[in-house]
Amino acid sequence: xxxxxxxxxxxxxxPILNGINLSIKKGEVVILxxxxxxxxxxxxKTIAGFSGYSVTGGSITLNGKSVLEIPTEARVRHxxxxxxQHPPVIRGVKLQQIARYLCKDEAKIDDLAGKLSLKGHLARxxxxxxxxxxxxxxxxxxxxxxxxxxxxxxxxxxxxxxxNISIMGKVLDKYLKQEGKxxxxxxxxxxxxxxxxxxxxxxxxxxxxxxxxxPKEMFRNIxxxxxxxxxxxxxxxxx
Amino acid sequence: xxxxxxxxxxxxxxxxxxxxxxxxxxxxxxxxxxxxxxxQVEFRRSLFDGVEIMGTNEALEKYPEARExxxxxxxxxxREYPADxxxxxxxxxxxxKAVELPIQACLLLKRQGFKQKVHNIxxxxxxxxxxxxxxxxxxxxxxxxxxxxxxxxxxQKGAYLNFTMIxxxxxxxxxxxxxxxxxxxxxxYISNYVCMKPVKEITMYPTAVLQGKGARASFNSLVLSxxxxxQDIGSRIIFRADDTQGEMIARAVSLGGxxxxxxxxxxxxxxVKAHLECRGLIISREGTVEAIPELDTNYRDVDMSHEAAIGxxxxxxxxxxxxxxxxxxxxxxxxxxxxxxxxxxxxxxxxKKEIESLEEKSLKGSM
Numbered sequence: 001x002x003x004x005x006x007x008x009x010x011x012x013x014x015p016i017l018n019g020i021n022l023s024i025k026k027g028e029v030v031i032l033x034x035x036x037x038x039x040x041x042x043x044x045k046t047i048a049g050f051s052g053y054s055v056t057g058g059s060i061t062l063n064g065k066s067v068l069e070i071p072t073e074a075r076v077r078h079x080x081x082x083x084x085q086h087p088p089v090i091r092g093v094k095l096q097q098i099a100r101y102l103c104k105d106e107a108k109i110d111d112l113a114g115k116l117s118l119k120g121h122l123a124r125x126x127x128x129x130x131x132x133x134x135x136x137x138x139x140x141x142x143x144x145x146x147x148x149x150x151x152x153x154x155x156x157x158x159x160x161x162x163x164n165i166s167i168m169g170k171v172l173d174k175y176l177k178q179e180g181k182x183x184x185x186x187x188x189x190x191x192x193x194x195x196x197x198x199x200x201x202x203x204x205x206x207x208x209x210x211x212x213x214x215p216k217e218m219f220r221n222i223x224x225x226x227x228x229x230x231x232x233x234x235x236x237x238x239x
Numbered sequence: 240x241x242x243x244x245x246x247x248x249x250x251x252x253x254x255x256x257x258x259x260x261x262x263x264x265x266x267x268x269x270x271x272x273x274x275x276x277x278x279q280v281e282f283r284r285s286l287f288d289g290v291e292i293m294g295t296n297e298a299l300e301k302y303p304e305a306r307e308x309x310x311x312x313x314x315x316x317x318r319e320y321p322a323d324x325x326x327x328x329x330x331x332x333x334x335x336k337a338v339e340l341p342i343q344a345c346l347l348l349k350r351q352g353f354k355q356k357v358h359n360i361x362x363x364x365x366x367x368x369x370x371x372x373x374x375x376x377x378x379x380x381x382x383x384x385x386x387x388x389x390x391x392x393x394x395q396k397g398a399y400l401n402f403t404m405i406x407x408x409x410x411x412x413x414x415x416x417x418x419x420x421x422x423x424x425x426x427x428y429i430s431n432y433v434c435m436k437p438v439k440e441i442t443m444y445p446t447a448v449l450q451g452k453g454a455r456a457s458f459n460s461l462v463l464s465x466x467x468x469x470q471d472i473g474s475r476i477i478f479r480a481d482d483t484q485g486e487m488i489a490r491a492v493s494l495g496g497x498x499x500x501x502x503x504x505x506x507x508x509x510x511v512k513a514h515l516e517c518r519g520l521i522i523s524r525e526g527t528v529e530a531i532p533e534l535d536t537n538y539r540d541v542d543m544s545h546e547a548a549i550g551x552x553x554x555x556x557x558x559x560x561x562x563x564x565x566x567x568x569x570x571x572x573x574x575x576x577x578x579x580x581x582x583x584x585x586x587x588x589x590x591k592k593e594i595e596s597l598e599e600k601s602l603k604g605s606m
Contacts (some may be wrong), residue, residue, distance in 0.1 A: 088553065
């Protein structure tokens with residue numbers, strides 16, 4: 001599904017990702033751990049094709065096709081779906097308008113908005129005055145309507161209270177259990193691991209992968225020993 | 240019942256232009272209509288009991304009181320106005336009448352090079368309520384022209400007027416509207432201005448005078464500024480009575496033209512509440528938007544504020560919509576349409592949908 005080989009990325013001339021290898025097959029869910037500033041969001045934004053992330057080496061392929069030369073919307077057409085960590089407010093653009101762009105089925109929009117407690121938000125400007133939880137629910141709502149095969153989720157639970165995490169976790173879990181859905185999920189808190197069955201976890205430090213393994217076990221170790229321990233951990237890089 | 244009479248008065252080549260200025264030529268969704276081409280009143284008809292509509296000249300002959308209203312608003316501010324006008328509309332909504340379907344008036348520049356000068360009078364009597372939509376436009380033949388529109392609005396005690404002016408001019412037309420509204424106790428005056436088409440030059444600075452306790456006024460504008468256009472558009476609210484409220488909201492998008500958005504809130508009484516908001520979006524490198532807000536008072540117990548923001552479309556917004564599958568062009572157009580939010584005009588559904596559709600067409604053609 002998603003294949004990243006020896007990826008090097010600069011931002012403003014400064015190297016951020018230093019030779020990333022990552023392979024996510026159909027149906028796999030990969031959790032990405034790492035301290036702040038390690039390059040996790042850069043990886044997701046580079047896969048998404050956002051500006052300012054210059055690829056100086058390596059390749060990204062989606063379903064066997066290189067996506068480096070194509071714009072974000074074309075990557076989206078190839079099955080990519082992106083959840084923003086900090087989605088922007090766009091005044092005058094209603095959540096409903098985006099929902100209708102993504103999905104022509106009004107009944108589906110209505111049903112999903114109900115499940116994610118967003119019915120009252122449909123007529124509002126997207127992300128304007130939304131709380132942290134509402135923003136993330138709105139992101140998930142849009143993604144579910146978009147129906148991508150490869151989800152990139154940048155901290156889906158940040159700024160979200162436990163009740164909202166539970167609502168989102170359940171919706172996300174159901175979605176990922178469908179045939180052929182894959183995801184790359186960045187998490188700091190690990191809450192999402194209670195809801196989503198992840199295939200494996202990886203730790204990124206200083207723009208490199210240091211170890212890979214069972215995500216729940218890794219998260220326990222990170223919580224007790226910190227990321228510094230990952231650097232000395234001799235787990236092989238088995239992406 | 241409406242018939243096809245208004246439609247018959249309009250040349251086929253002008254029908255689309257008038258429709259895009261907010262005119263319903265079938266009159267099905269209007270309570271009264273007025274059409275003036277150059278200096279000639281071509282049509283006027285009221286379909287609603289309690290709404291009078293006619294040419295200003297006719298009203299001056301018919302009603303002695305019309306003469307009292309003529310120039311009254313300008314005199315109240317000690318301002319002069321050109322007297323060499325020809326025509327214009329006189330609209331009066333009688334006391335207590337609530338007119339749900341909009342009244343429409345159209346001023347069309349028909350002949351090449353014509354200088355149209357009109358004097359309009361609108362009276363909304365005590366407790367009455369009305370929506371007025373006016374379209375000012377230039378015919379296919381009139382590539383070059385001049386339009387001077389003097390408008391006086393009298394919104395009497397407890398009355399409500401929502402006035403929406405749509406301009407669809409052409410590249411070589413110069414336009415100078417001058418408007419003053421006198422708003423009495425407990426009355427509301429809402430003035431909306433929509434200009435999406437190219438024009439050579441527009442200079443306007445309409446004023447609302449809140450002269451009765453509890454009166455309210457708002458000026459809202461949606462302006463698209465095309466290359467080689469100069470639009471110096473402002474509005475002023477003078478708060479002459481206690482407990483009055485006013486608001487101005489301007490949205491300006493420059494596709495290459497020069498746009499100056501002025502606004503003045505002048506409080507001459509106590510407990511005035513007023514806010515001014517101007518937002519500008521610059522799409523083209525050649526475009527400029529200047530926001531000039533002014534707050535003016537000698538009183539302490541007032542609450543007046545302004546905010547102005549000018550910028551280009553942010554990269555994050557474009558990328559957000561691209562991540563939902565939109566091309567950069569699509570995303571840009573969705574953002575601009577959202578920016579030009581028709582909701583700010585406070586229109587009833589029927590007019591809101593019409594203006595959204597006009598906006599959609601104009602933006603499609605220009606971006």
